[in-house]
Amino acid sequence: MLQNEKQQQRKLTLFAITWPIFIEIMLHMIMGNADTLMLSQYSDDAVAAVGVSNQLLAVIIVMFGFIATGTSILVAQYLGANEGEKANRFAVVSLFANVIFGLLLSIILFCYSEFLLKMMNLPPELMDNGVTYLQIVGGFSFIQALIMTAGAIIRSHGFTKDAMYVTIGMNILNIIGNYIFIFGAFGFPELGVTGVAVVTAVSRGLGVIVLLVLLYKRVNGNLSFSFLRKFPKYEIKSLLKIGIPSAGEHLAYNTSQVVIVFFIASIGTEALTTKVYTQNIMMFILLFSVAIGQGTQILIGHQVGANKLDDAYKRCIRSLKIAVAVSTGMAIIFYLLSDIIFSIFTTNEEIIRVGSLLLLLTIILEPGRAFNLVVINSLRAAGDVRFPVYMGILSMWGIAVTVSYILGIYFGLGLIGIWIAFILDEWLRGLFMLWRWRGRKWQQMSFVRKVEQKDHA
Template sequence: MLIFNAQSVVGKQLLQGELPSDKTLFTDTLRMAWPTMLESFLTALISLADTIMVGALGSYAIAAVGLTAQPRFLCLTIFFSISTAVSALTARRTGAGNRDEANRTLIQALAITFILALCIGSAAYVCADPILRFAGSQTDTHSHSIIYFRIIIASLVLQAFTLVVNAAQRGAGNTKIAMKTNLVSNAINIIFNFLLIEGRFGFPALGVRGAAIASVLGFAAAFILSTASVLKPDGYLFLFYRNNKLRFDTRILAGLYKVGSGALLEQIFLRVGFFLYAIVVANLGTAAFAAHQIGMIVISISFAVGDGLSLAGITLVGQSLGKKRPDLAKIYGVFCQRMGLVCSLTIALVYSTFGRNIYSLFSSDTIILNYGSIIMKIVAFIVIFQVGQVIGFGCLRGAGDTRYTAVVSLISVAIIRPFSGWLFVYPFNWGLTGAWLGLLLDQFVRFTLTWVRFKKGKWQTIEI
């Protein structure tokens, strides 16, 4: 417990009120963090199981499904930004005791989300062929990628709606709701993967198409559960709270824009950087891309730990600032980061020790296993910086400091990651190893820039 000492965190900063005991602060952080950590971690494990199931069809299937990831996330970009804004604003209003405005923020955000999701989903469905060609699909993966992508993108409204509702619930401190929603959704995904990919218990063997249908069924379950969570009159967030009607409030829209615009830029830079980086790797060939995709699935487990603590950071920092307690916001932010450090060191040890064994769960192909042995050694270093920067980003987002996180994403993800990846892969001729060294450089830069910003404390004075 020595690393969870509140007084050492606050330092010379003047206290704005009574400081709870270290045990209370640690317990509060853990209580908020564990549902989001468990949710993200189990979601990543289920995604890992999903890839193993798809991998039974061959490396072409892993590559085909992997190629759709960045285009899909690119379509979700604006909804990630809306959910960030909703979470930060809901946390502030909850901290300030303004339940009415928290509910009006949610309903207005959902109206915007519904309209945008219909437009973006329709456009992506029609343009699936050129989108996936640009993403780097090969002859043996292109048709399968189109099938998978179109089925997934047809449910964009369900995915976007769930994202925003769950973000609002987390901001209000209801992290268990989002956890239950995602766990049920992912469980349904896995069950129908088992039934539909290779055909079991009388279900047809649909291959890649079956994997996509299973995902959509999971998204539908998540949509139903998240919607049900805001239809309970006794819930903090209730769509019909005080006869809540859809009347756009310029002040609420201004708050959504202030936080959401920065988050949107950040997401655009992230997705563009990820997309360009994926193209660099895709051009190495199907086997290399399959090995890379497995590595990205594995690293998502460590990201899940950071993401869970990041979401907790958004809520704790936002609510503390809503209570006019920047000192508590800093303490909670540091506690989340230190929890992340303990977790990342543990995961790094596992990755460095059992890297090849982990890869063998996905494939018996010697080429892929050889790639995996190298990748996992690099991942062991990536994890430490990755978890730290993800949590730091969450704390800054919770304070509304999304313009800065956007700038960091531009520098690190949109420029450094794809450029260094290309440089190391082709001019330096380091192949797939070079691509992962580029990813390591990106994570290190993001960690450094985020740590410096958090340390200076300017984020504690932002009004939203």
């Protein structure tokens, strides 16, 4: 068993781990963009309604990250320390905890969908579509909780291809289902937004079944639920100790984005639609940094668990340089092709014009975002989970939200002013995160090392 673990660790290189994560994230983005692209042929209003609903769902997904993020870090560190049994114990607890939490949030989304969308300032003409989408997709969001948790465990074991293959299958089902139910192909009813929501829920449901089967096989069936007869207080406390601060940074970001969407909605439906199209396009730029950041987190988690701290430090810096270079290059390419890309989604000249200007600003924005995606993941993997939250709340709300209102609304710069606020926020946070990493305080924060020190005391 120990020999197999060592062999597995030798295979953990950045490229080997990152390229399946890259494909998986890209396919998730394609799934979201397939919804947007197909709905854009149906109705621009439908795109805006689904876009606002997904902004709310993004906050809910972050809530699931309370458990999933802690799981990813703890499993990686214990595997790095060759403590496979403890890693599997945390895996079982996280699956159980997140499905219970997911069911609770699913009920809330289903019952209060209209209330939540009114809080988002969704225009009345979009409300019916927004409520329908949020009730169906949100009502089954507990499935997403399971997908996130099982995927985090599998990736921490180094089997990043498994999650990629499942995502491929989900995408194929999603695109075929969208085509059938949005446009009423093959004699099926034309369901529009309702069809998109149903297909999303069904494809995720089938995906999670396959993912759980793969997880069971990858850990050789060593997932015993018998110890859950007694409340796993220690494991829950450990998961939340890491997971809550880690997810707190994401929660601060997504809640600030909800407020900014409220600002944009007050400008008008056209601005809201432009924002949805632009950010969908931007996702293809930042996915490189996201994949590198997640791959780096897994590697650093294993290295910190094995007490290879100098290797972990160098790994973060190398990954950051790669992410900055790639994201900047991709941002330039997408800006040069912006007119062509926006024309795929819409014929509205004003949306194309403003969206192209936003992609020009993205050339400045994306390198700053790369700092956050790589260095924050590295700090988190090492156990330094609080500092990113404090800086995140300060910058996202003090800079992104405040400057968005001042420039975008008060001075009337609209989406241009809001994008300038995004740039200031990403760069300020990114530079502070790099300062924190170079200070090396994270070297004393490994959860596994703290447990070992406590055991020896």
